[in-house]
Amino acid sequence: MGIYMDDNIHAPTVASGPTTIGGSNRDPAKLSMVDLMQEKERIEEELSALSSVLTSHGVNMNSSLTTFDDFPRNDIDVAQIRTIRAKIIRLRYDHKEVMKHLEKGIHDHFLNLQRAEGDTSSVSNTNGSSRAHPDDFGNSSPDVAILGPPFARVISVAVASPADRAGLKSGDNIRSIGTINWINHERLSQVAALVQQNEGRTLIMKVIRQDGGNATELDLELVPRRDWGGRGLLGCHLVPL
Template sequence: MESVKNDDEKVTMDSVKKLIAKRDEIDRRIAKEEENNIDMKKSLVDSEGFPITSVDVYSVRRARSAIICAQNDRQKLTSEIEKAMLTLHQQKRDCITPRNELAAIVDNIPIVHRTSNAPFAKIAKVMDASPAFRAGLKNGDQLIQFGSLHAGNFTDIKELSVVVQNYMNKPIRVTVLRSDRPIRLELVPRTWSGKGALGCSVLPITPAHI
């Protein structure tokens, strides 16, 4: 899997776009596997330990393995994309990246693939004076965008941690759904007097909870 160059080399818009294209391809692979309604948790054997005759065990195991591998690759790419974004910001400060090129990639990445305001996670237990509190987040807010994450590419709650770790002391573009209205905020993860870098809980939303 291609990765962003080391810190001594220049990160360009094209190099980040290549990573995004690779992640999009992984999303397509995952979607194709999921078209077969693969259950990732259902047992493939009966109560006596024998394979269930109505299930193509080999095909299900192959599909599960393919989905898990793809999700792992996707998580790694998401981390690399976030790190590349930070490098682009640094290059902007160092006058390495032209302003218009940086503006294009910063404006483009978080929203280019978002096609709806479908929520994928929910904010809870916002602590007073926390980064989440200062950003304007409230209990019950539903996340529809968190940096580059949105309902169309979100697969695991751990991806939020990756974004937070890569944006310590830097603003993250956040859009929440509150009273059926989208609200844009800027959240800056940081060390504070309470627990965590956000000072709130983030819970995944399943279709049944929307």
């Protein structure tokens, strides 16, 4: 396998040829949904760790690695940073492939649910129900098939914050915020990006709230703001599930 290099010191060294998931010969198209989810989590954890290394050097993917007169900087390990950048590029490609197959799997699952609903509705309702049996997401609702399970839990909510005004409470489990759900939250980094991009705009948040032994699903209207008198745009602390 060849190595591509050029005279640009900023360009990472990236191996040529197709990239395989997880450095193996496994075809993501043949992985189960569970395996794809595990691969997604593994890639996101590695991306987070590599990004932290770049941050510890005081650089990111676009930082200059040369001085003003085009000499390599001597305050950082240029070779290591180029290697890390190359790994991040490969992992981002792997993540994109995994996400593509995950989204296809969910789409196919939703279509199967629709077909099941159509089949059962055309049959005489002799057993008192015309709905499909619960599926492998634990519910036959098309909405669940799209959104999937919760991906984050609310640990705390500041008084008078945007999250508080929306009705969010500590202990709530979040299934979606706008377009972000269990598939694409990337360890909550995409939640932060979505919130920053929608300051002053209404985001619909779907949450599951436990009340004793009962679970209630709520649609909350969340408006990110930075002038509410506290830290952040939401005023709540979330952790990934």
